[in-house]
Amino acid sequence: MKKLGIIAFSILFIVLLVFTDYILMPVWLLNHSFTLFVLLIFAVIISVVTISLLRNKVAYSSLILVALVIVIMVVQFFRSSSIFKHQEKRYLIGDIKEKEFNLEISPVDLSKLPEVTPRMALNLGDKRLGEDLALGSQVTLKEFWANHVDGELYYVAPLAHSGFFRWRDNKEGTPGYVIINAANQREVRLVKEVNGEPIRIKYQPSAYFSDDLYRKIYRSGYRNVGLTDFSFELDDNFNPYWVVTLYKNKVGTSGADPIGVLIIDPQTGDIEEYSLENMPAWVDRAIPQYIAIDQINYWGRLVNGWWNPSKRGMLQTTEGTNTVYNEGRSYFYTGVTSAGADESTIGFMLVDTRSKETVLYKISGATETSAMRSAEGAVQQFEYDATFPILINLEGEPTYYMTLLDRQGLIKQYAFVNVRDYSIVGIGETKNQASSNYVSRLRDRGQWTPIENVYDEVNLEGRVVRVGSSIIDGSTYYYILLDTMREKIFIAPLTMSNQLPLTKEGDRVNISYYDSPSGNINLSRFNNLEIRPNN
Known part of the structure; x- marks a missing residue:
């Protein structure tokens, strides 16, 4: 009778094992928590059934199997704990390089945002x-x-x-x-x-x-x-x-x-x-976002070991992450702030989604949520909701870009918020309008200072092919197309020159601007050669 019971149990156990493998699909390695839990259940079942069928001292030795699994679980707990393994966890992310934002992040083409x-x-x-x-x-x-x-x-x-x-x-x-x-x-x-x-x-x-x-x-x-x-x-x-x-x-x-x-x-x-080194070039994402963020947090929180009650030197990621693209490569973006800080960042990180190469850009400024509130506040009468921002290089400035949605989730406006000073906000019904508004506000604050080794200032002369104007948040902007560079639309605020309202098609003008890949360029200087100041 006992032999039949053992045979029946063996068959049922094999069926249970096959069922577990097919339905639950555990990773059959001892360094996976779920697998250890499954093995513990199996060990308990084997011990209970063996003791119930045999009822002798040999049967009770099956409890050793349960004890062995528990010992493995305890050992793995200590091997996983940040108390004992803080160094190993902190350096999972690898070497973190520090780079200059303007030198590494290419200027954005607004049409591609x-x-x-x-x-x-x-x-x-x-x-x-x-x-x-x-x-x-x-x-x-x-x-x-x-x-x-x-x-x-x-x-x-x-x-x-x-x-x-x-x-x-x-x-x-x-x-x-x-x-x-x-x-x-x-x-x-x-x-x-x-x-x-x-x-x-x-x-x-x-x-x-x-x-x-x-x-x-x-x-x-x-x-x-x-x-x-x-x-x-x-x-x-x-x-x-x-x-x-x-x-x-x-x-x-x-x-x-x-x-x-x-x-x-x-x-x-x-x-x-x-x-990771030889996968096809078209693959965008090989690094899971949650793994990248976890490893950055290990790096920031364990900077002075596990026991750090004063949080000295401790860093953490800000709430929310996004994916940004730079010269055909994709990156996970996250802000980095001191532990306990809510409104400002000490910089941000980009993690290559193919190689996990991580770069830290030390730029103090607003968090993403602060920038979102600033953009929403600029149009608070409409009660729009800002989407989670994307970090871009706009006119040499680290800038948060986001859209503003109505209650139905439809895009109503676009917003650019300066990372260093989130009170500088550009809003518009198109990306170009919002960008022009933003750059105008940067100029007004004296904060638009393109770096020479990133942008080349170009001087251009030509005849006006088209000229038009629009009013954005009470400010007038002029849009100019020249015969010498028809692929670019040049934008200038009224405050730049009192010659702008007098400019018409056919006028010969001289302009200066800082070159960028965008099809819409903000001018740094405008001069209508047809208008003589003495006349």
Whole structure:
């Protein structure tokens, strides 16, 4: 009878083990907390059943197995604790370089600045799906990812199954993805084929059983490594892929650190593994945002060890993070502030999303939330809400850029807020208007001082092809197009020269400006050669 019980238990245990592996998919390593918890449950079950069936001294020796797992858990706890491992945790981020903001961050082209947020992308994508009644009832959109594709920034999301029964009816996969130009909310496309070939997103997180993306990877031999940050990306030919980060815990059961990526074809399930050094150039994101922020906080908080009740020298990240792009590379951005500080930063960090290279720019100024409140306060009569800002280089100044939304989530205005002095705010109904307003306020405060080795001052002469004006927050701005440089629009405030209101098409003028890649340039000097001061 006991033998039958042992045989039955052995079969049930194997079934339980297979079930755990298939459903829970733990990482079979002893430095993962969930895996240790699973092993403890197994050890308890084995001991209880063994003692119940055999009821002898040998059976009670099975408790050693429970004790062994508990000992491993205790050891891993101490190996993971910042009390004993503060040095290892602090240097997980690697070497942090300090650089000059103006020398490293390229001036921004206003036309490329994103105006779409992930939340807006979902609303725009749902609206696009709603235009296709048959498709809208079968699929949904779960999450959008920022992608830098062929020089443009997009938000992209795969069509996801809206439930188990929808998956069962469409097991060949959902028919494509939605792509939105981050700089133009009117450019929303539903992509169902690439190069004439139809798209089927078969493997995805919202699928079930063998079509589930995590399970597909796990059962392909990746049981002994951590899998995280499943992001949907496009290559430069707009072919879709899943990019998944491989990581290992380097400090006990903590200290997750990326070691490579998997690139999965969502249509065929083909998997290719790459190290961080040799992955394809089109991959934007190999470093999970939460890992980067955790490691920066370890670096800042453990500067003087675990025991630091006075918080001497302690730093921490500000609330909220964002992704910024500079010369085709993407970075996680976060402000850095002293522990306990609420309104100001001592600088900010950029973490390369491919290599984890981290740079600290020491610029004291406002936090992101302070800048948001400043922008909202400039138009408080409208009760607009500011989006979380993006850090940019505008006219040589570190600047927060954000959009202002109404209660329906629609963009009403754009805002630029100076990092060093968040009372300097530029608001406008277009990016160009807001930028001109911002630069005018910088000039008024005497804070616009372009650095010579970053900007070259250019002197240009030509005839006016077009000239127009607009009023922004009570200030008049003039927009000038010259025959000698038709690709640039030059902007000047009325306060720059009393010749501006008298300037007309055909006049020959002489201007000066600091060169930048933007198609809209703020002038530093204006002179109408047709107007003689003595006349």
